[in-house]
Amino acid sequence: MNxxxxxxxxxxxxxxxxxSLTTGAILGLFYIQNLxxxxxxxxxxxxxxxxxxxxxxxxTPSLLSPVLPLSVLVATxxxxxxxxxxxxxxxxxxxxxxxxxxxxxxxxxxILLSVGLFFQGNGALSQSIEKSRELHESLTQKQQDPxxxxxxxxxxxxxxNTSAQRLWVMNRYNPMTxxxxxxxxxxxxxxxxxxxxxxxxxxxxxxESGTWVFRxxxxxxxxxxxxxxxxxxxPEKEMRDIDPPRTLLARQKKMENLSFLELQELVMVNRAGExxxxxxxxxxxxxxxxxxxxxxxxxxxGVPFAIAGTRVNAMVASTKAIGIxxxxxFLVGIFRMFGEQGFLSPVFxxxxxxxxxxFYALILIIRLR
Numbered sequence: 001m002n003x004x005x006x007x008x009x010x011x012x013x014x015x016x017x018x019x020s021l022t023t024g025a026i027l028g029l030f031y032i033q034n035l036x037x038x039x040x041x042x043x044x045x046x047x048x049x050x051x052x053x054x055x056x057x058x059x060t061p062s063l064l065s066p067v068l069p070l071s072v073l074v075a076t077x078x079x080x081x082x083x084x085x086x087x088x089x090x091x092x093x094x095x096x097x098x099x100x101x102x103x104x105x106x107x108x109x110x111i112l113l114s115v116g117l118f119f120q121g122n123g124a125l126s127q128s129i130e131k132s133r134e135l136h137e138s139l140t141q142k143q144q145d146p147x148x149x150x151x152x153x154x155x156x157x158x159x160x161n162t163s164a165q166r167l168w169v170m171n172r173y174n175p176m177t178x179x180x181x182x183x184x185x186x187x188x189x190x191x192x193x194x195x196x197x198x199x200x201x202x203x204x205x206x207x208e209s210g211t212w213v214f215r216x217x218x219x220x221x222x223x224x225x226x227x228x229x230x231x232x233x234x235p236e237k238e239m240r241d242i243d244p245p246r247t248l249l250a251r252q253k254k255m256e257n258l259s260f261l262e263l264q265e266l267v268m269v270n271r272a273g274e275x276x277x278x279x280x281x282x283x284x285x286x287x288x289x290x291x292x293x294x295x296x297x298x299x300x301x302g303v304p305f306a307i308a309g310t311r312v313n314a315m316v317a318s319t320k321a322i323g324i325x326x327x328x329x330f331l332v333g334i335f336r337m338f339g340e341q342g343f344l345s346p347v348f349x350x351x352x353x354x355x356x357x358x359f360y361a362l363i364l365i366i367r368l369r
Contacts, residue, residue, distance in 0.1 A: 004105050007092055012105040014083060019075035019109075026067050026074075031056060061120070062259075068113055069294035073325055076106070076302030077318045084307050099368050103303055110295045117292030159248045161269040162278070165189065168248060170203075178205040178245055183214065185239075194222050198237070205245050212239045243269070255280065260288050279346060283339035286350025287332065297358055301325060304364035328357045 004012065034056075042052050083089050092102060157170040157180070171182030183203040187196040200217030213236060220231040247269065250262040258266070267285045270278040305321035331353045339349025 007097065007102070008105040011079075011083070011102060012109065015075055015079040015106050016109070018079040019071055022074045022078070023067060023071040026071055027060070027063060030063050030067065034059070064120075065117055065291060068117065069298045070325075072110055072113070072295050073298035073302045073321065076299050077306045077321060080303055080306035081318065089307060099303070099307075099365055103299065106299055107296070110299045113295040114293045117295070118289070154249065154252060157248060157252070159243065159251055161243055163269050164242075165192075166243065168243065173245070173248070175245065175249060178207070179203070183217075185214075193224070193226060196221055198239075200237075210240060210244065212242060213237070214239065255284055258284070263288055276340060276342075279342060280340045282346035283336050283349045286346050287336065290351050290354045293354060297328070297354065297361065298325065300358065300361035300365060304361070304368055307368060328353065331357070 039052075042055075047055075080089065089102065093099075153172040153174050154170075155172055157168070157173045159168040160166070161168075165188045167184075167186040167188065169184040169186075170180040173180045180203040181201070183198075183200045185198040185203075186194050188194050197220045198214055198217060199220075200214035202215045204213045204215070205211070206213060214234070215236050217237060218231055218233050219237070221229045223229050246262070247265045250258060250266055253262075263281060263285045266281045270281055301324060302321055305317040308317050335344065335349045335353050338344045339346050344352070
């Protein structure tokens with residue numbers, strides 16, 4: 001049988017109509033909720049209409065990850081439910097079409113969505129999260145004083161790169177100027193003993209070259225007992241290929257606000273760590289990888305309940321499907337907790353909820369045959 005045939009195109013067209021309308025409606029609700037939370041801050045800090053519109057343009061790609069799976073589920077319930085109530089599904093099945101042949105084009109669309117979200121997580125989605133967050137911070141921190149950017153600091157900034165055995169300590173750091181003040185950079189051995197230390201009055205990051213420039217500082221070498229062997233004062237020293245400000249600041253952010261690339265960087269620098277914080281980043285990282293495939297799960301879960309709607313009640317069946325999908329996210333949270341506490345490996349904690357729910361959805365589909 002040709003693919004896509006007339007039946008595939010009909011089912012795909014009906015599903016895409018529902019999917020487009022649902023995605024637009026859900027995105028609109030997200031915009032309204034976000035605008036309700038942030039409009040006061042924007043107005044109080046003098047943000048203009050153009051700046052606010054620019055913020056929501058940057059924000060939109062980051063909303064696709066939570067919006068698209070829900071849109072797929074609702075679109076599946078609406079389109080297949082309507083087709084089934086009109087006896088079109090029954091007619092197609094009487095012609096010898098299996099459930100899998102009826103959903104294969106929709107499944108193809110959902111796989112494309114999932115793959116697109118997966119790869120965009122390394123690019124546009126991560127940049128959307130980071131750029132919209134930076135723009136929001138710049139708009140809400142905007143002051144009448146043109147020198148205000150020199151007065152915004154992250155105080156007592158610390159960051160440990162366990163993989164490279166580096167420890168950063170800064171009395172103050174200004175993200176707007178990418179300048180740190182009162183900077184200490186320790187290089188340690190595998191036992192955690194300090195072997196080298198750089199101190200500087202200021203350290204500035206140069207984005208174009210990816211270089212830290214330490215100024216008015218001192219370089220100290222320590223022996224195995226931790227006593228200074230020698231030191232050297234320097235007016236200026238450049239250091240390349242070490243932690244950029246984005247990585248230093250990522251640990252200061254809430255876990256749910258981190259982009260995929262920030263999570264990836266934190267996993268890399270904590271790879272040698274076995275503490276709870278390292279496990280938290282690993283679990284979140286694997287959940288971020290599995291998350292895009294929620295689109296496929298939503299389709300597999302929605303089809304059995306949409307087709308069963310005339311046997312029970314369409315509203316009851318749809319409510320069950322949405323309730324189970326919401327319950328899936330509760331399951332994700334429970335497994336995340338188990339992974340962070342060390343009861344499960346981060347890989348299992350990140351992927352097992354997806355596997356269990358997919359297995360359940362497949363059982364429901366098989367029972368329809």
